[in-house]
Structure formats: C-alpha cells, structure tokens
Amino acid sequence: xxxxxxxxxxxxxxxxxxxxxxxxxxxxxxxxxxxxxxxxxxxxxxxxxxxxxxxxxxxxxxxxxxxxxxxxxxxxxxxxxxxxxxxxxxxxxxxxxxxxxxxxxxxxxxxxxxxxxxxxxxxxxxxxxxxxxxxxxxxxxxxxxxxxxxxxxxxxxxxxxxxxxxxxxxxxxxxxxxxxxxxxxxxxxxxxxxxxxxxxxxxxxxxxxxxxxxxxxxxxxxxxxxxxxxxxxxxxxxxxxxxxxxxxxxxxxxxxxxxxxxxxxxxxxxxxxxxxxxxxxxxxxxxxxxxxxxxxxxxxxxxxxxxxxxxxxxxxxxxxxxxxxxxxxxxxxxxxxxxxxxxxxxxxxxxxxxxxxxxxxxxxxxxxxxxxxxxxxxxxxxxxxxxxxxxx
Numbered sequence: 533x534x535x536x537x538x539x540x541x542x543x544x545x546x547x548x549x550x551x552x553x554x555x556x557x558x559x560x561x562x563x564x565x566x567x568x569x570x571x572x573x574x575x576x577x578x579x580x581x582x583x584x585x586x587x588x589x590x591x592x593x594x595x596x597x598x599x600x601x602x603x604x605x606x607x608x609x610x611x612x613x614x615x616x617x618x619x620x621x622x623x624x625x626x627x628x629x630x631x632x633x634x635x636x637x638x639x640x641x642x643x644x645x646x647x648x649x650x651x652x653x654x655x656x657x658x659x660x661x662x663x664x665x666x667x668x669x670x671x672x673x674x675x676x677x678x679x680x681x682x683x684x685x686x687x688x689x690x691x692x693x694x695x696x697x698x699x700x701x702x703x704x705x706x707x708x709x710x711x712x713x714x715x716x717x718x719x720x721x722x723x724x725x726x727x728x729x730x731x732x733x734x735x736x737x738x739x740x741x742x743x744x745x746x747x748x749x750x751x752x753x754x755x756x757x758x759x760x761x762x763x764x765x766x767x768x769x770x771x772x773x774x775x776x777x778x779x780x781x782x783x784x785x786x787x788x789x790x791x792x793x794x795x796x797x798x799x800x801x802x803x804x805x806x807x808x809x810x811x812x813x814x815x816x817x818x819x820x821x822x823x824x825x826x827x828x829x830x831x832x833x834x835x836x837x838x839x840x841x842x843x844x845x846x847x848x849x850x851x852x853x854x855x856x857x858x859x860x861x862x863x864x865x866x867x868x869x870x871x872x873x874x875x876x877x878x879x880x881x882x883x884x885x886x887x888x889x890x891x892x893x894x895x896x897x898x899x900x901x902x903x904x905x906x907x908x909x910x911x912x913x914x915x916x917x918x919x920x921x922x923x924x
Contacts, residue, residue: 569907572896574859575841577886582838585831585876587780588809590748592824594739595812598712600625602728602735603705604633608721615718619710619738626708626719626735628727633706637699644692651685658682714740715818739822742815746779746791748828749806777811778829779820789814793830839886840879845894846872856886857893857900865893865904 606628613625661678664670710716716738727733779787791813800807811828813820820826846854858866870885886892891908893900900906 569863569905570896570899571907571909572859572865572893572900573909574891575845575894577839577841577888577890577892579837579839579888582840582876582881584874584881585778585829586750586754586874587827587829588748588750589825589827590746592820592822592826593745593747594714594741594822595743595745596712596714596740598710598714598738599734600708600711600716600736600738601732602626602628602708603732604628604702605728605730606630606632606706606726608723608725608727608735610723611719613710613716613736615716617716618714619716620713621710623710624707625710625716626721628706628708630703630706633699633703637696637703640692640696640699644689644696647685647688647692651682651689654678654682654685708735710738712738712740714738741818741820741822743812744815744820744822745794746777746811746813746820746826746828748809748811748830749801749804750809751806752800753805755807776831777813779811779813780827780829782825787813787820789816791828839882839888840876841882841886841892842894843875843878843880845892845897846870846880847897854880857897857902859891859893859906859908863906863908865900865902865906867902 608626609629610627611625612627613619613623619625658678658681661670661675665672665675716736719736720734721727725733727735777791777793779789779791781787791811794810794812796810797808809830811830841856845856847856848854853869854872855867855869858868860866868885871883873881873883875881893906895909896906
C-alpha cells in the first residue's frame with residue numbers, strides 16, 4: 533500500500549502542470565482580447581460664418597491698350613523712346629519728317645493773311661457805300677454788291693482759319709506722342725520707314741499694367757446654383773464692393789496683393805455656356821503680365837451657419853460616398869455618412885450629416901474602426917475665416 537503513493541504522485545504531476553499551463557494560456561488570451569485604447573485626434577464641430585469661395589480659371593488682361601498709329605503720311609526720322617520702358621501720356625515716341633507739314637502750315641497762314649486783307653478792303657467799301665446810299669449817290673445794286681463782297685470776305689477768312697488749323701494739326705501729328713500712360717513695347721517701324729500712306733500705320737503698343745485685370749469664367753450652372761441658395765436664404769450675398777479675390781499664379785503661388793471683383797458680364801458665351809467675371813489687382817512691381825494663365829479664388833457669398841471639417845477627416849467607401857468617423861460619449865468609434873459642399877482651401881464644407889458638438893476624428897483614422905475604444909486628443913480647430921464686411 534505505501535508503495536502505491538509515489539506512483540500516484542508521479543501520475544498527478546503531469547496533470548497539474550497541464551492545468552497550470554492551460555490556465556496561463558487563458559490569461560494570455562484574455563489580455564490579447566483587451567488591447568490598449570488607440571490615440572486619435574478629434575475636432576469638435578461648431579457652426580460659424582463661412583466664406584463661400586470659388587476657384588476659377590482665366591487670364592491676365594491689360595485694362596487699357598493703345599495702338600500708337602501714324603496720323604499723317606511721312607517718313608519716320610527718329611524713335612525717341614526706349615523699347616520696354618514706362619511712358620506717360622504726352623511723352624514723345626516718334627518724330628515724322630515735319631518739312632512738308634511746316635510748308636503747308638506757312639502756306640495756310642499766308643492764305644489767312646491774304647483773306648484778312650481782302651476782308652479789310654471789302655469792309656471799307658461796304659462802309660463807304662452805306663454813307664453814299666443815304667444821299668442817293670450810288671445805286672442800291674452797287675450797295676448790295678459791296679455788302680455781299682464784305683460777307684464773302686468774312687467767309688473766306690473763316691475758311692482760311694480752318695485751313696490753318698488743319699495744317700497746324702498735321703504739323704503736330706508729325707510728333708507722335710503717347711495717348712495713355714503705361715509700358716510701351718517694341719517699335720513696329722524703324723527710322724526711314726514711310727508711314728501713314730493711305731492707312732494709319734501702327735507704330736507701337738502701350739499697355740497699362742497697374743492696376744491690372746484678371747478675366748475669369750464661371751459656368752451658368754454654378755451661378756444658377758448660387759442664386760438659388762441666395763434666394764432660399766441658405767447663403768447671404770456679398771456686396772460687389774466687398775467681394776474679395778485672391779489670385780493664384782501659374783506656378784501655384786498666391787499673389788500677395790488682394791484684389792476685388794469689378795463686374796460680371798451680362799451675356800453668356802454660346803460656345804462654352806460660361807459668363808465672364810472681371811476682377812482687378814494692384815500690380816506695382818509689374819509681376820503680372822497680360823496673357824498669363826491664372827486662377828482666382830473669388831468670395832461670392834457667405835454661409836452664416838456653416839459646418840466644415842478638415843479634408844483629411846473625410847473617408848470614402850467603395851462607391852465613393854464620403855463618410856466620417858465620430859467619437860461618442862463612451863469614447864468609441866462610430867461611422868456616419870455626410871454630404872459635402874465646396875472645398876474651401878484645406879477643408880470641406882459639410883451640408884448634411886453633422887451637427888454642432890459632434891467630435892470628428894481628424895488624425896489616426898487608419899488605425900481605428902467602428903466600435904473601437906479610443907483615447908481622445910483634441911485637435912486645434914483650423915476653421916475657415918469668419919467673413920467680416922469691411923466695405924473694401
């Protein structure tokens with residue numbers, strides 16, 4: 533009997549070891565089933581006034597373009613200006629040979645002097661005949677002839693004055709001046725060229741560059757949608773004198789000078805179905821040149837109670853529908869579909885699906901799924917700027 537006890541103990545030891553091992557595995561699996569909470573950053577939704585802006589494409593245009601042309605026929609003697617320089621209105625650009633125009637002017641002045649002398653003679657004769665007709669010393673016919681000659685002499689003087697004025701104008705046109713202030717381009721003619729012969733020959737082009745215009749186009753569909761939102765009260769109109777414009781240059785950089793909307797065209801381009809909008813920008817350093825392709829971010833309306841989220845907070849399902857991840861009161865992840873509006877810089881405007889107080893996950897989305905327990909780290913809210921009507 534005593535000899536059976538060691539045998540029994542040897543049998544129980546493996547069973548006890550197996551039991552302890554299974555108990556240890558159960559504890560390990562339980563620890564694996566409760567992983568630590570994942571850290572995520574959230575943004576609490578708040579309503580605020582949002583500027584509804586649209587980014588449109590267009591080109592830079594000079595507000596004033598003047599083609600300098602020869603107004604009289606002649607030979608170009610000299611180009612006075614420096615090509616590519618800034619000129620002011622009235623600056624001399626070209627000189628055309630003035631000799632024939634000077635001769636015409638001298639001839640017209642001499643003709644005027646002759647007409648004035650003839651008028652003096654006829655007036656004296658008319659005055660004498662008035663005195664003689666009073667005493668019946670001359671016939672009435674002679675008196676009438678003297679009176680008509682005096683009137684004709686007055687008309688001849690007026691015609692000579694007009695001819696002199698025309699000759700003076702032609703002489704002045706021999707000196708070609710800048711009709712507007714701006715930057716003048718290359719000369720289209722050289723010294724010795726015959727210009728103005730049966731046509732007004734272009735000599736140069738002057739463009740005003742400061743301020744400068746940016747013409748952009750917007751589809752009628754977008755404009756009609758904006759108008760419907762304004763009429764329904766969803767959006768508020770921004771006054772034309774308050775509509776700000778931000779220019780994005782062809783290299784993607786933002787132009788430092790703010791602009792403003794001047795007007796929108798009253799007709800639709802039938803070939804494109806778009807309307808032209810004109811904005812104006814300061815150009816003191818002449819960084820913007822006509823013909824450059826640009827984009828303009830135009831503030832067209834204000835949403836008084838708008839909701840926006842960072843673009844990185846938006847997820848999309850297999851069908852491409854947008855959704856967001858939320859953190860509820862129990863610190864667990866939930867999912868919700870949303871309806872997006874326009875993109876404003878690095879944020880999406882949300883028209884449906886979110887309410888004030890919702891906590892949207894902005895960072896750590898790739899590490900969590902609905903139902904997960906998370907540790908919340910508040911994110912700094914980088915919302916769109918509240919629009920303030922400054923009247924500028």
